[in-house]
Amino acid sequence: MSTLALQNQQYRLAARPVGMPKPSDWHVTIESVPDIADGEIVIRTLYLSLDPAMRGWMNEGKSYIRPVAIGEVMRAIGIGRVIASKSPQYTVGDTVCGSLGVQSIWVGAADDKAAGFYKVDPAIAPLPKYLNALGMPGMTAYFGLLEVGQPKAGETVVVSGAAGAVGQTVGQVAKHKGCRVVGIAGGREKCDFVVNELGFDACIDYKNASVKDGLKQHCPNGIDVYFDNVGGDILDTVLTQINLKARIVICGAISQYNNTTPVKGPANYLSLLVNRARMEGIVVFDYADRYQIGAAEIAKWIQEGSFKSREDIVFGLEKFPEALLMLFEGKNFGKLVLQVAQE
């Protein structure tokens, strides 16, 4: 019997979804938290990052990361507070970021490799920022844009999912590097935010306007870098407007993740040939040894007031299944974060 008297609520993968994840694809378990051994810690989950990539982790098959197994607690990056520690590395009260999983409590070795915990400082930025611009989405945007997209000052950068976690940072980093930046987002409110708050030069509302016309209007010098978070028809349309030697960063394809039919490949991919252009994938983990550099530059901009980020926070672990769907319906406005406990 545990002396901690803590219950851990967990969302486990019950079935591999076909199309959109359904409530029955999840199995909720409640476990008592055991006493910990030397080297172990207990973390209370405060915030969980909900990301489009999670949909991919639920599928079987070879990918850039092992799929979540049936019966396993769903993988999720989160921020938590250390509430018990038998590790010299952590003190009760420390705030950490790592792969906590979709559960209210994490228990295990402090140096667990899969969890990959590191301390974060609540004094530097509000904690949800560590899941956004200062976390995985921010690093994905920063390194995907700069390393794969290689924008030069004066070039035109287009980013889809512009109001989303990655898109926000892509556009702002590109502005800081002297580029013209055009976003693509769904709805007037998101587009206004992207232009008025984040400082993009323009934003095309794909739900209410022609993306092709918008690109022609707002990219008078063509497109040099396209950072793609959505795939599908928008990718195909952008391909018709790229410049010679353009770089297309393939970060995601949220329009295709819940397909029950095959993914729609980019029919206009031969534009790569005509324009001697390049399409290249980015996986953030490849840049892990340089996260500090990226986060430091963004943190500096945040402190200077020249960089903003927005989170869309949903409260309650029990909201996880429906909150996840918000991503695929474009209902989140900013980085989607699930708050699991009060700070």
Next chain:
Amino acid sequence: MSTLALQNQQYRLAARPVGMPKPSDWHVTIESVPDIADGEIVIRTLYLSLDPAMRGWMNEGKSYIRPVAIGEVMRAIGIGRVIASKSPQYTVGDTVCGSLGVQSIWVGAADDKAAGFYKVDPAIAPLPKYLNALGMPGMTAYFGLLEVGQPKAGETVVVSGAAGAVGQTVGQVAKHKGCRVVGIAGGREKCDFVVNELGFDACIDYKNASVKDGLKQHCPNGIDVYFDNVGGDILDTVLTQINLKARIVICGAISQYNNTTPVKGPANYLSLLVNRARMEGIVVFDYADRYQIGAAEIAKWIQEGSFKSREDIVFGLEKFPEALLMLFEGKNFGKLVLQVAQE
């Protein structure tokens, strides 16, 4: 009235083809060859290069080169002999390579930029080789592979259209650079040629075997570079077998050029993301200032006996319409060349 008493037979584009080019898409004209002015030359066409890219030149719309206009002589690279000259650059009897067009005689300024003539030496290699390994297909293969594909010794290179003009050279250059090379071609005869004559490590007969199974068998270490001449299902299959950081060179998509429905985009393009891989187009003209370097290296290998090339020569200008179709039906075996006159 001309003193040359020469008739020039010409194939002009009569209509933009829908799908496969039909006989009625061509209009044959016969013109008397005029007397030439100072600076002009007359060239008798000996050989014309028939290339998949010609299908693209017949379409309207922005591409890497101006489309052939309706009523214009069809564009074609060829080898010819100077039969009259009022230019100090050329003497009667010189052999030249350039954009002669699908016609029996070329007349105009010796320094015509669009024609881009340069002399070739029949003593160094048989003339059709200048349309193959020592010409555009060879340079496309050489620079596409080495500059875009960037193969390293020990890596595995796969090339489709392996028995075709570009494919032959891609595979042999890759072998010379120390790679494992696997071809994809249609039919046993072509595959045997590619392995036994050109020295590829293996060749998959896509008409009679599973490309996926073949790749698994012959690429035990996965695919590092894929040089794509065909697009369609083969590109999609290769995408499932690529390695981390693989490079896919988009040179052509012969399977898609005569589509009357939209091009089939690569449904598995998200493999680029999973594998942080790259897909990039090549247009040979970008390397024009370095053709000499590429041709010199290939010529050296030819002279050493470590490089072979095969041409499939069709006789007679009047065979042009049907010979062109051989490319799209995979009926040519080696670089397709139309011989227009005896040397």
